[in-house]
Amino acid sequence: xKVINKIFNHYWSPYIAIGIAGILSALYFGITKTVWAxxxxxxxxxxxxxxxxxxxxxDWAYFQLxxxxxxxxxxxxxxxxxxMFIGALMMVLFxxxxxxxxxxQKRRLIQGLIGGIIAGFGARLALGxxxxxxxxxxxxxxxxxxxxxVATGIxxxxxxxxxxxxxxxGKPVLLKGNTAEILKKKHPIQPYIGxxxxxxxIGIIVYLFSTGKTMLGVAAIFGAAFGILIERGQICFTSxxxxxxxxxxxxxxxxxxxxxxxxSVATLIVIIAYGLEPVTKIAxxxxxxxxxxxGLGIVLASGCETGMMYRLMEGQVHYLMVFIGxxxxxxxxxxxxDHLGVYNYLVKNGKPINLITVMGPxxxxxxxxxxxxxxxxxxVYWQKNYRFEVGFKKGDHNKHVH
Amino acid sequence: xxxDFTLDIRGESCPYPVIYTLETLxxxxxxxxxxxxxxxxxxxxxxxxxxxxxxxxxxxxxxxxGREYLFYIIA
Numbered sequence: 001x002k003v004i005n006k007i008f009n010h011y012w013s014p015y016i017a018i019g020i021a022g023i024l025s026a027l028y029f030g031i032t033k034t035v036w037a038x039x040x041x042x043x044x045x046x047x048x049x050x051x052x053x054x055x056x057x058x059d060w061a062y063f064q065l066x067x068x069x070x071x072x073x074x075x076x077x078x079x080x081x082x083x084m085f086i087g088a089l090m091m092v093l094f095x096x097x098x099x100x101x102x103x104x105q106k107r108r109l110i111q112g113l114i115g116g117i118i119a120g121f122g123a124r125l126a127l128g129x130x131x132x133x134x135x136x137x138x139x140x141x142x143x144x145x146x147x148x149x150v151a152t153g154i155x156x157x158x159x160x161x162x163x164x165x166x167x168x169x170g171k172p173v174l175l176k177g178n179t180a181e182i183l184k185k186k187h188p189i190q191p192y193i194g195x196x197x198x199x200x201x202i203g204i205i206v207y208l209f210s211t212g213k214t215m216l217g218v219a220a221i222f223g224a225a226f227g228i229l230i231e232r233g234q235i236c237f238t239s240x241x242x243x244x245x246x247x248x249x250x251x252x253x254x255x256x257x258x259x260x261x262x263x264s265v266a267t268l269i270v271i272i273a274y275g276l277e278p279v280t281k282i283a284x285x286x287x288x289x290x291x292x293x294x295g296l297g298i299v300l301a302s303g304c305e306t307g308m309m310y311r312l313m314e315g316q317v318h319y320l321m322v323f324i325g326x327x328x329x330x331x332x333x334x335x336x337x338d339h340l341g342v343y344n345y346l347v348k349n350g351k352p353i354n355l356i357t358v359m360g361p362x363x364x365x366x367x368x369x370x371x372x373x374x375x376x377x378x379x380v381y382w383q384k385n386y387r388f389e390v391g392f393k394k395g396d397h398n399k400h401v402h
Numbered sequence: 403x404x405x406d407f408t409l410d411i412r413g414e415s416c417p418y419p420v421i422y423t424l425e426t427l428x429x430x431x432x433x434x435x436x437x438x439x440x441x442x443x444x445x446x447x448x449x450x451x452x453x454x455x456x457x458x459x460x461x462x463x464x465x466x467x468g469r470e471y472l473f474y475i476i477a
Contacts, residue, residue, distance in 0.1 A: 011447065099469040101441055103413040163417065172414070172422040178405040180439055183468040234444050239416060246417050247424065247452050302415050311415065314443060318415060388424045388456060 007232075008094040008191075014255035017233025021226060022263030025136050028222045030270040032076055032215055035140065035279050036226060037132035038084070039123045039305050039330055040066050041077040046331030048072065061343065062124075062334035076219035079208075081309075083223015086201050088231035088310035090224070093194030100315045105170040108302075109321045115301025116308075116325020117332070119294050122155070124333040125342065126290025127281045129305045130237040130298075133291070137281065138260045138372075139267040141355040141364045144283040146371070148291040155295020156241035163299055164246070231310035238298040238307055248386025250379040257379065261372045268365050271356070280357075284350020286342070301325065403461060403474065406434040412441045412470060419445035420452050423475070427458055430477035435461050438473040446471050 025036040047057050047068050057063050072078035092098050103109065123129035126148050128137060134152070137145025162168055201224065208217035229235065233255075240256045243249035271278055281287075298304040301322045303311055308326065312319040336342045355364035385392055409426050411419050419440050427436060438449060450464060453475050461474040 011443070097443065097469050099441060101413050101415075103415075105414075108414075160417075164421065169418065169421065172418070172426075173410040174426060175408050175410070176406070177408065178437060179408040179410065180437060180467065180472055183470075234447065236416070236444060239444070239448075242417055243420075243448070247420055247456070249420075249448060249452055249455075251448075251451070302417070316415060316442070318413075383455075388421075388452070389428075 008091070009096075011234055012232040014233040014235055014252060015258055017229045018235055018255045018259030019262050021229045021233075021235070022135075022139070022259040022261075023266050024222060024225055024229075026139065026263055026266035026270050028218075029136075029140075029267060029279070030274055030276070031218055033276060034076060035132055035136040036080065036222070037077065037128060037136065038081055038309070039120065039129040039326070040132070041072065041075065041081045042120065042305065042327050043124055043330040043334055044068050044075065044077070045072060046327045046334065049327070050331065060334055060338065062337035065337075066334075074216070076215050079216050079219035080223040080226070083220045083225075084227035084230070084306075084309050085313060086197065087224035087227025087229075089227075089313040090194050090198050090201070091228050091231045092310070092313050092315075093190045093197065096188040096190045098190055098313075098315050100317065102317045104173065107168075107170060108318050111168070112301050112318045112321035113325045115297045115299070116322040117297070117329035118325075119297025119301055119304060119322075120326035120329025120331075121333045121336075122290045122293025122295075122297055122329075123305060123326075124290070124330045125346070126151075126287045126294065129294065131306060132279075133281065133287070134237070135256065135260060136263070136279075138368060139263040140278040140280065141264075141268075141368065142278065142280045142283075143353040143355060143358075144281045144287045147283055147287045148294075151288045151291025152295035152298075153241055155292040155297075156238070156299050157245050157295075158292075159296045159299025160242055160245040162296075227310065227313075230306060231313070234310075236307045237304045238302070241295065242299050244379070244382055244386070247388040248383055250383035253379040254376055254383075257372050257376045261369055264365060264368050264372070268361060272361065278354055278356055280352040280354040282347060282350045283353050284347045286346035286350065289346060297329070403435060405437045405474070406430070408437045408439065410439045411445075412439055414440070414445075415442045416444050416448065419449050423449055423453060423473075424456060427453070427456075427475060427477045432477055434477045436475045436477055438475065439467075439470055440473070441470045449473060 047063050126133050133145050133148040205220050240252040308319045308322045459476045461476050465472040
């Protein structure tokens with residue numbers, strides 16, 4: 001019982017959760033030759049919605065680029081997305097923590113939508129979100145992910161300046177005295193619902209394998225595993241950047257850097273052992289601008305395309321708006337790609353560059369690990385010395401320092 | 403323990419729980435006790451962490467109250 005209590009009623013160390021995710025994403029690549037990603041599927045979902053309204057998207061270049069075929073249930077990327085939702089939901093239910101949470105300040109809903117659209121547009125402009133252009137992009141040794149990461153850092157910095165403005169931030173409810181109501185303990189029913197969801201989902205996985213849709217079954221399993229990990233570890237890519245600029249918190253920054261280091265080693269092993277080609281995306285001005293917009297959007301929305309997923313499953317209504325925004329923004333980009341000349345202006349002159357091709361596998365790994373270690377050291381220093389509203393200034397800035 | 407102020411940030415998600423808590427503490431008289439009510443799971447972790455890092459003390463252990471948490475912080 002103690003172990004079960006520890007697994008389901010406590011959040012896990014983000015280092016362990018993201019470390020496992022790093023290894024799993026390398027394995028997933030080895031099996032399916034695609035990477036753990038979500039926004040590509042969001043774009044295809046947007047395409048499916050357009051088709052539903054009778055829009056002919058067959059000649060949209062972006063949908064051809066991302067292999068718009070079938071339905072979300074016949075695509076591995078689709079099962080990754082639904083698996084993540086279900087895996088996260090199961091954990092939320094097992095820990096009896098589902099609750100409809102509605103922001104008291106209604107402006108949050110609009111902010112979520114606006115931020116979601118900007119983040120969705122930016123992520124797809126760069127050909128991936130924090131996963132394909134970052135967490136699974138760095139371990140593929142694709143140069144574009146480093147450009148994306150730097151740009152995301154700048155974008156999130158701008159974002160934190162906006163969200164701390166009075167009219168954006170709003171005011172909380174502060175009352176005198178004690179207004180808390182202590183709730184009576186009730187026998188939880190959510191874990192049973194979670195068990196039911198788990199059984200149904202296992203049934204779906206068995207069905208996929210038994211009908212020969214092996215890759216879809218694999219994606220369904222890995223999707224659920226990723227969902228479980230990001231929910232239990234409360235993995236938040238937005239926080240990894242944003243919290244540095246706000247209060248100097250670097251817990252998530254360090255955990256994600258460590259996860260990428262582990263994943264880089266594991267992915268290189270997979271690449272060499274199976275003789276696979278790493279997944280390399282175009283590095284172009286679009287990568288930088290996309291990262292900038294993505295960074296800005298995720299801070300305005302209070303979550304990225306990945307963090308949004310488990311928060312929505314926790315019952316946070318705010319993130320429904322972010323999800324709608326993400327799909328809308330991604331679809332907008334796929335229209336702008338050829339119809340508004342985005343490709344011609346920002347992408348055409350770029351090319352896919354992979355560190356393995358440029359300098360060989362050993363050097364690529366060493367350089368990647370050194371850069372990640374350097375970022376880790378900066379994050380440690382940052383956490384130690386950066387404070388809310390004062391930054392790095394030393395001295396008598398806080399009357400409460402003990 | 404007598405609670406002087408209650409900051410009710412249920413429904414708010416990151417980064418607002420941390421921002422609101424630190425801002426409120428800064429404006430409070432030293433030694434007074436702030437109670438924070440929150441229901442965003444990420445804030446169960448980052449609010450106590452940031453409060454302590456910024457030099458404040460927790461008056462007692464955080465209390466789980468159904469699907470919410472109560473924090474007691476000495477300004």
